[in-house]
Amino acid sequence: MTAVPERAELREQLVRTMIAGDVATPRQNNLLHFRRMAAGNPYYQFGLDLKPSWTEGEVLAMMVERCGVDPDPMHLYGDDTIDPDITIDSLEEMGDRIGQAARNRERVVLATGHPATLTPVYQAAAEALRASGCQVLTPAAGWSYEVDTGYGFERRKIVYAPGGVAMLEGDEGRTHHTHDPFPMEAMLAELATESKDWPDLAIADHGWAGAAGEAGIDTVGFADCNDPALFAGAAEGKVQVVVPLDDGISPHHYGPMTAYLLHRAGLA
Template sequence: MADAPTRAELRAHLVTTMIAGEVATPRQNNLLHYRRMAARNPYYLFGLRLSGRWDERDVLAAMVERCGVDPDPGHLYGDDTIDPDLTLDALEAMGDRIGLAARRRETLLLATGHPGNLTPLYQAVSEALTDRGCRVLTPASGWTYEIERYGERQTRRVVHTPEGVAMLVDDAGRPQHTHDAAPMETMLAELRGGPRDTATEPSTIASDGFAEAKPAYWPDLAIADHGWAGAAGEAGVDTVGFADCNDPALFAGAAEGKIQVVVPLDDGLSPHHYAPMTAFLLARAGLA
């Protein structure tokens, strides 16, 4: 892991790489997602049952406050913004919570709906926490379900990397992007079934390189994004996560106290762009 950048250095990196600042996420896509969340479309709620009114105006106001998107409701097309200082503030808050988990040797869940982009970040956090004595759970490994995509039924399977980061793969074992809350809901449902014994079951590595262990403990902390984070927060698990400016549900969940920290960022960039941010996060947590 490279040396951690200073806050000023990381801010410059965030803006240069368009992780924050002027981002490439289309404004029209943001507004479409805000409308769909306001309409309580389940796919855009990320597993959260929100109690607030959350009409389109409320959603935009929350995204201005917590993410830094353009406040002009007349801005309908073009690119949008993420305030890099809000990103940094949230990274520091996330680092503080991860540091607390390390000191307490907490039990954790880590999961991502952006496996092609954010997996190395989650793996680095998982490794650092495991080295400090934390337990990373890997429930529901191998669980499959079907989704409808492009008019076809497709199978998705929950797997975990050797570091314990949960994600979905298709029938060919290729990691899949998802907003769905069902995988995390299933993981938590398995954990609710009670421990099999007093220790984690031995981990085995399948031929595709993913761990198939099924420990059965309730997590103290979830580190996640998309529906993985929303479902964990809805279940009452302390949850910190990442969200793009077109993913308003986690910010709404934070406003209602169901999510502890949401880091606003463009979550669809090349993995190496997040390396300085990862180093900053681990340093803040005292894990560098």
């Protein structure tokens, strides 16, 4: 178990590992995603029914406030930034909500579109919540759909990592990155029709989080600075907490952050 860092120690580690601070996410990629979200492109809205009034400039201003990207609209190329203090503040808010779930023994779903990097964070939270008496839900295991990969259609199915963390797997047995809301929608549809175990809390990212928030579930999660939809969902009150971070870092670097989160939740 990683030792729980002090706030200043965590801040230094987040910046040193480029989870926050100067991150490797290209500015031009961020601006493209801001533009597409504002234009209403479903792929960049993560299953959220966002207000159609968002403009590209408003998305940039919102991302400055909620994520800490560079506010200069003329910064068009190079890397971008995530404010590490916003990351830690949001992490503390997430910890408070997870702690509430533990105290109340709530029903929880956990899911990630970044299985290669963020899975250990979710697994640690799932283990701690289950040990506190929470029910970690695992609906719709095996549900599948076809995805246009650009190289043809491939089938993806919902699988659960040890601990009860939902993710997508292909027919070749490899897990896959996804922005899609459809798997979470399938999970919630099964819970709505076949079970009394409607979740009180979702801990997720990408479309898994967007679909849960759109369904009215308390949702906390993680998002990179090129994923404005969840931050917009938070601005509109549909997502409770979004922690900004680079979601593509080597998994072991998230250990101190995970320890800090669970300590804040009273689960360390």
